[in-house]
Amino acid sequence: MTGSTPPWKRRFPKRGADQGPQQPGGPYSARDDERGTTDTGTASLEAVDGRSDLPATTSTPAPAARRRAAAFREKAGQSVRNGGTRARAALGHLADRIIELAPRVPVRDLATLRRQFPGLGPEELADRLVAGAAKGTATVGAGIGAAAMMPVPPAMPTELAAEVTGVAAIELKMIAELHEVYGVRPPGGLTQRSTAYLNSWSDERGVDVSKPSTLGSAMNSHMKRQLRQQIMKRVVRNLPNLMPFMVGAAVGAVMNRRDTRKLADRIREDLRRRQVPWSALGDLPALERPRDALDMSHLARGVEPGERPGH
Numbered sequence: 384m385t386g387s388t389p390p391w392k393r394r395f396p397k398r399g400a401d402q403g404p405q406q407p408g409g410p411y412s413a414r415d416d417e418r419g420t421t422d423t424g425t426a427s428l429e430a431v432d433g434r435s436d437l438p439a440t441t442s443t444p445a446p447a448a449r450r451r452a453a454a455f456r457e458k459a460g461q462s463v464r465n466g467g468t469r470a471r472a473a474l475g476h477l478a479d480r481i482i483e484l485a486p487r488v489p490v491r492d493l494a495t496l497r498r499q500f501p502g503l504g505p506e507e508l509a510d511r512l513v514a515g516a517a518k519g520t521a522t523v524g525a526g527i528g529a530a531a532m533m534p535v536p537p538a539m540p541t542e543l544a545a546e547v548t549g550v551a552a553i554e555l556k557m558i559a560e561l562h563e564v565y566g567v568r569p570p571g572g573l574t575q576r577s578t579a580y581l582n583s584w585s586d587e588r589g590v591d592v593s594k595p596s597t598l599g600s601a602m603n604s605h606m607k608r609q610l611r612q613q614i615m616k617r618v619v620r621n622l623p624n625l626m627p628f629m630v631g632a633a634v635g636a637v638m639n640r641r642d643t644r645k646l647a648d649r650i651r652e653d654l655r656r657r658q659v660p661w662s663a664l665g666d667l668p669a670l671e672r673p674r675d676a677l678d679m680s681h682l683a684r685g686v687e688p689g690e691r692p693g694h
Contacts, residue, residue, distance in 0.1 A: 474611045477544055481551050481610065485577040487677045488552055490559040492670040493566070493661070505661070509564050513647040516557035519679070520643045523549040524635025546635070547617050552677060554643060555580050561650055562590060563670075566659030573671055578606075585609040587646055589653030617642075 491499070500508050527546040559580050562568055569579040569590050579590045586609060620638060 473540065473544075474614055477547060477614055478607060478610045480544075480548060481614070482581065482607075484548065484552055484677065485555055485581050486573055487673045487675055488556050488559070488577070489672060489676040489679065490556060490670055491563070493563045493664070493667060494669065496560065496563060505564050505658070509561055509647075509651060512557055512560050512564065513644060513651075516553050516647065517640045517643045519553040520550045520639040521636040523553070524637075524639035525633070527635055543618055547614055550617065550639060550643070551584065551614075553679070554646060555584055556679065557643070557647060558583050558650055561647070561654060565651075565654040565657070566661065566664050567592060567654055567657050568667065573673065581610065582606050583650065584646075585613040587613075587649050589650050589657070591653075591657065593657075 496508060496512075497503075500511055503511065523546055527542050555577075559576070562580075567590065569576045569592055571579075583590050585606065620642065
């Protein structure tokens with residue numbers, strides 16, 4: 384444009400530090416509230432918590448597969464906890480049932496045993512008792528296995544409970560009569576002796592009459608815990624008895640016979656160390672018979688009194 388100053392001859396402001404904003408109203412002015420404060424050292428570098436004026440952070444939702452897996456784990460854990468509670472309740476009920484049946488088991492005293500098996504010594508008489516008990520528990524196992532020829536899941540817990548109860552009653556009778564044969568009758572009445580025999584069955588050891596801890600008028604917490612553990616072991620060992628097509632009957636008979644003989648061997652080993660000769664026993668008082676004694680013939684078939692076979 385004619386008369387204008389060429390670019391190379393224009394005057395520019397002196398170079399230097401920024402002098403701050405121009406005066407208000409100038410072409411390059413800026414509002415102080417938009418620029419913010421120019422004081423140095425007033426901003427904190429520490430983390431700010433609990434500020435309501437900051438924008439809320441948005442959390443990324445978990446994928447659907449991860450949420451389903453978490454829900455499945457929670458349901459599975461709850462099912463396991465509920466199953467454990469039901470199992471403990473079932474074991475407690477079965478233990479109470481065996482504690483209730485123990486005083487009703489009929490036990491023959493030494494005089495009665497010597498009349499029924501004349502001419503036999505202590506070891507020969509003990510062998511007869513063990514053989515009879517092993518035959519009885521084998522019959523219980525075979526009967527439960529035959530009843531479970533075509534397994535019905537709702538009936539399995541009842542069948543296992545019936546087997547454990549029948550086997551326990553037969554073995555308690557064997558343990559009590561072995562104590563009679565070896566001359567180590569626990570002191571006390573029917574209830575005290577039944578508690579001592581229950582403790583012997585759960586610990587798989589003979590009763591030590593010199594230790595008051597093994598003799599008690601009632602089952603304490605330790606004895607009940609040992610009894611539940613023994614019942615659990617028996618239930619686990621008896622699971623193969625529920626195999627179908629009569630296989631469980633054969634397995635149950637063999638396993639029950641074997642377990643009863645093992646228990647008898649442990650009991651007899653303890654009783655031999657504390658055995659009292661028959662000549663030193665004198666005339667022992669006869670054992671009282673329970674008022675509502677169990678019918679051991681029914682238990683040997685896996686059926687409790689008042690029940691029908693297969694129930």
